[in-house]
Amino acid sequence: xxxxxxxxxxxxxxxxxxxxxxxxxxxxxxxxxxxxxxxxxxxxxxxxxxxxxxxxxxxxxxxxxxxxxxxxxxxxxxxxxxxxxxxxxxxxxxxxxxxxxxxxxxxxxxxxxxxxxxxxxxxxxxxxxxxxxxxxxxxxxxxxxxxxxxxxxxxxxxxxxxxxxxxxxxxxxxxxxxxxxxxxxxxxxxxxxxxxxxxxxxxxxxxxxxxxxxxxxxxxxxxxxxxxxxxxxxxxxxxxxxxxxxxxxxxxxxxxxxxxxxxxxxxxxxxxxxxxxxxxxxxxxxxxxxxxxxxxxxxxxxxxxxxxxxxxxxxxxxxxxxxxxxxxxxxxxxxxxxxxxxxxxxxxxxxxxxxxxxxxxxxxxxxxxxxxxxxxxx
Amino acid sequence: xxxxxxxxxxxxxxxxxxxxxxxxxxxxxxxxxxxxxxxxxxxxxxxxxxxxxxxxxxxxxxxxxxxxxxxxxxxxxxxxxxxxxxxxxxxxxxxxxxxxxxxxxxxxxxxxxxxxxxxxxxxxxxxxxxxxxxxxxxxxxxxxxxxxxxxxxxxxxxxxxxxxxxxxxxxxxxxxxxxxxxxxxxxxxxxxxxxxxxxxxxxxxxxxxxxxxxxxxxxxxxxxxxxxxxxxxxxxxxxxxxxxxxxxxxxxxxxxxxxxxxxxxxxxxxxxxxxxxxxxxxxxxxxxxxxxxxxxxxxxxxxxxxxxxxxxxxxxxxxxxxxxxxxxxxxxxxxxxxxxxxxxxxxxxxxxxxxxxxxxxxxxxxxxxxxxxxxxxx
Numbered sequence: 148x149x150x151x152x153x154x155x156x157x158x159x160x161x162x163x164x165x166x167x168x169x170x171x172x173x174x175x176x177x178x179x180x181x182x183x184x185x186x187x188x189x190x191x192x193x194x195x196x197x198x199x200x201x202x203x204x205x206x207x208x209x210x211x212x213x214x215x216x217x218x219x220x221x222x223x224x225x226x227x228x229x230x231x232x233x234x235x236x237x238x239x240x241x242x243x244x245x246x247x248x249x250x251x252x253x254x255x256x257x258x259x260x261x262x263x264x265x266x267x268x269x270x271x272x273x274x275x276x277x278x279x280x281x282x283x284x285x286x287x288x289x290x291x292x293x294x295x296x297x298x299x300x301x302x303x304x305x306x307x308x309x310x311x312x313x314x315x316x317x318x319x320x321x322x323x324x325x326x327x328x329x330x331x332x333x334x335x336x337x338x339x340x341x342x343x344x345x346x347x348x349x350x351x352x353x354x355x356x357x358x359x360x361x362x363x364x365x366x367x368x369x370x371x372x373x374x375x376x377x378x379x380x381x382x383x384x385x386x387x388x389x390x391x392x393x394x395x396x397x398x399x400x401x402x403x404x405x406x407x408x409x410x411x412x413x414x415x416x417x418x419x420x421x422x423x424x425x426x427x428x429x430x431x432x433x434x435x436x437x438x439x440x441x442x443x444x445x446x447x448x449x450x451x452x453x454x455x456x457x458x459x460x461x462x463x464x465x466x467x468x469x470x471x472x473x474x475x476x477x478x479x480x481x482x483x484x485x486x487x488x489x490x491x492x493x494x495x496x497x498x499x500x501x502x503x504x505x506x507x508x509x510x511x512x513x514x515x516x517x518x519x520x521x522x523x524x525x
Numbered sequence: 526x527x528x529x530x531x532x533x534x535x536x537x538x539x540x541x542x543x544x545x546x547x548x549x550x551x552x553x554x555x556x557x558x559x560x561x562x563x564x565x566x567x568x569x570x571x572x573x574x575x576x577x578x579x580x581x582x583x584x585x586x587x588x589x590x591x592x593x594x595x596x597x598x599x600x601x602x603x604x605x606x607x608x609x610x611x612x613x614x615x616x617x618x619x620x621x622x623x624x625x626x627x628x629x630x631x632x633x634x635x636x637x638x639x640x641x642x643x644x645x646x647x648x649x650x651x652x653x654x655x656x657x658x659x660x661x662x663x664x665x666x667x668x669x670x671x672x673x674x675x676x677x678x679x680x681x682x683x684x685x686x687x688x689x690x691x692x693x694x695x696x697x698x699x700x701x702x703x704x705x706x707x708x709x710x711x712x713x714x715x716x717x718x719x720x721x722x723x724x725x726x727x728x729x730x731x732x733x734x735x736x737x738x739x740x741x742x743x744x745x746x747x748x749x750x751x752x753x754x755x756x757x758x759x760x761x762x763x764x765x766x767x768x769x770x771x772x773x774x775x776x777x778x779x780x781x782x783x784x785x786x787x788x789x790x791x792x793x794x795x796x797x798x799x800x801x802x803x804x805x806x807x808x809x810x811x812x813x814x815x816x817x818x819x820x821x822x823x824x825x826x827x828x829x830x831x832x833x834x835x836x837x838x839x840x841x842x843x844x845x846x847x848x849x850x851x852x853x854x855x856x857x858x859x860x861x862x863x864x865x866x867x868x869x870x871x872x873x874x875x876x877x878x879x880x881x882x883x884x885x886x887x888x889x890x891x892x893x894x895x896x897x898x899x900x901x902x903x
Contacts, residue, residue, distance in 0.1 A: 184866075184870045184872055185863070186867055186872045187874070188873055188874065189873045190874060190877075191877065192858070193854070209870075213866070214841050214866040218841050218842060218862065218866070222844060222860065222863070228863055229863060230858040230859050230863065466600060480608040482600065482606075484592075484596065484600050485607060485608065488563065488592040489562070489564055491591065492562045492591050494562055495873055495876065496564035496568060497564070498873065499567070499568075499873070
């Protein structure tokens with residue numbers, strides 16, 4: 148993998164760049180489209196490409212559980228398995244460790260809606276899985292089996308999957324965790340990072356190390372410095388921040404200053420439209436986010452005038468497109484009335500059309516940011 | 526609407542034809558693709574077109590209940606509402622009358638899976654709705670409201686929807702019904718057919734009358750003769766036959782002989798791959814069928830070597846395409862292994878890919894039949 152910086156902003160830390168992988172190039176800053184189980188939910192590959200997606204991220208833990216990395220390896224790797232000839236990335240499974248662990252206990256992140264109350268105090272081990280120096284013991288959501296994943300396992304699995312970019316195994320700490328636990332966890336993540344580098348056997352995959360350190364600037368800086376000294380081709384910035392947006396921007400600024408300028412920085416799992424401008428200005432090159440696709444499946448469209456909840460009956464008589472300023476085919480061919488009808492009638496086509504629009508809209512927003520950097524406006 | 530017969534087979538009653546509507550032409554014989562709630566389930570319009578679909582059939586009763594015909598009328602009619610500029614058809618609601626009525630009671634048709642036992646004897650009124658001379662009283666599945674639909678209501682709704690072809694309101698009798706009930710119902714359907722013709726106010730929609738008469742040849746012939754004498758632009762052939770395939774072919778042959786040669790004949794709601802050759806040979810011009818789309822959503826693909834149930838784990842390691850003889854993009858780009866993974870992981874994309882393939886495959890099968898008629902082989 149190669150990373151070229153084409154232009155640096157004079158107004159911010161934003162930069163225009165290009166990631167070159169064995170499966171093609173990605174202009175940065177870029178949204179990395181989530182394809183958890185080897186498909187962009189509701190869309191075909193052709194539709195994902197038409198929506199402007201160039202780099203997809205698959206989920207290591209999910210694919211390990213189903214269909215299993217051996218199925219994918221025997222099929223010739225992820226690219227051939229899913230028929231996607233563009234660049235691919237796999238995450239480390241670290242967010243899922245959080246999501247199944249502290250996230251569940253603290254009622255944060257994906258499991259927020261279940262309103263699980265915080266069952267453990269900050270600093271304790273999560274109750275749904277066990278994290279040791281060796282790795283993580285957890286339970287499969289597919290069949291209830293007790294499983295174990297070490298940093299070496301994560302790399303072995305990611306090598307079998309065969310994406311262009313892999314991510315070192317990390318623990319994503321909870322925003323509720325205290326300084327003591329966050330430091331211990333971060334130091335372990337650093338040791339895991341070294342073990343991941345040692346475990347590599349393939350020369351054709353780039354590996355990103357993941358900066359942790361929670362909400363603590365001393366820890367974040369230390370984590371970035373430590374990882375910067377290791378032999379990674381790029382860096383992930385991990386962590387879950389709940390709803391504290393200003394913390395996220397500050398945290399990125401702490402981290403980015405410590406990372407080498409000539410390597411790409413990927414913000415893991417964050418990116419509401421209102422955040423995108425900020426994270427790009429702070430020097431983030433790529434970021435993945437389930438928001439465009441996940442909100443679509445709940446009937447929500449993103450537009451230049453805010454979100455539309457198409458489950459509401461008021462849209463049934465609204466003949467306007469989702470966004471008059473959007474040039475996607477959904478906005479050219481369909482009205483809010485039709486889309487609202489499809490969503491309300493539980494038609495899968497409605498979810499696919501909204502997903503396409505949202506993904507196109509997010510990709511167009513990021514493309515606009517690239518244009519602004521080019522023109523010296525960001 | 527115009528119907529041109531381009532060639533008649535010398536080996537059977539099959540004919541090659543063309544239906545010309547205000548929204549384009551359809552070569553016949555043709556599969557009419559089901560778009561119940563104004564979308565082909567899981568697909569975009571562009572995908573439905575790419576799968577070879579030219580004429581879609583929407584469901585009058587479903588659209589009446591949700592979003593309501595006034596929403597669609599105000600949006601400029603079905604074509605504009607759903608963004609489909611090709612030919613459209615709406616059914617009468619008659620099959621739904623059956624499906625919510627006798628079908629439910631007799632455990633036949635769509636509700637077969639619920640294993641409802643036959644609660645009424647043949648010849649009695651169905652218990653879930655009430656059919657009178659005036660029309661049908663039934664309960665909305667959307668909100669439980671008690672509703673009423675007369676033949677005049679059906680036409681008023683279908684005119685508001687604005688398809689190119691509408692269907693006269695009928696009662697689809699149960700295959701379990703006896704001769705006495707079937708005759709009474711059929712005679713009422715004939716009176717309803719006359720009321721539908723009288724109720725028309727639009728000149729730009731073709732109307733099909735529906736032949737009923739159950740499994741009784743005397744009734745079927747009488748029904749066809751009676752409807753043939755009325756001023757319809759084409760004819761539907763209705764009825765539910767359960768699993769008795771030979772009955773269906775015989776029934777069509779009784780009916781077709783009595784219908785005028787120069788008007789199109791549409792078989793309502795039937796068409797497994799193994800039936801298609803027979804019904805075309807009997808002189809059917811168009812037929813609609815939920816099989817390709819519905820089976821896809823249950824993980825089943827149709828191929829030249831029979832059906833594949835992709836929910837089975839054996840396909841996870843099968844790198845072959847669904848059908849080596851199929852030229853659809855799914856068969857060019859994806860393996861059974863990938864599709865099986867998507868279906869097993871409950872990915873919507875898997876259902877969309879299977880729907881596309883099945884629809885393409887059915888349309889290609891019918892196109893092959895048209896070729897055979899052209900070459901004098903069917």
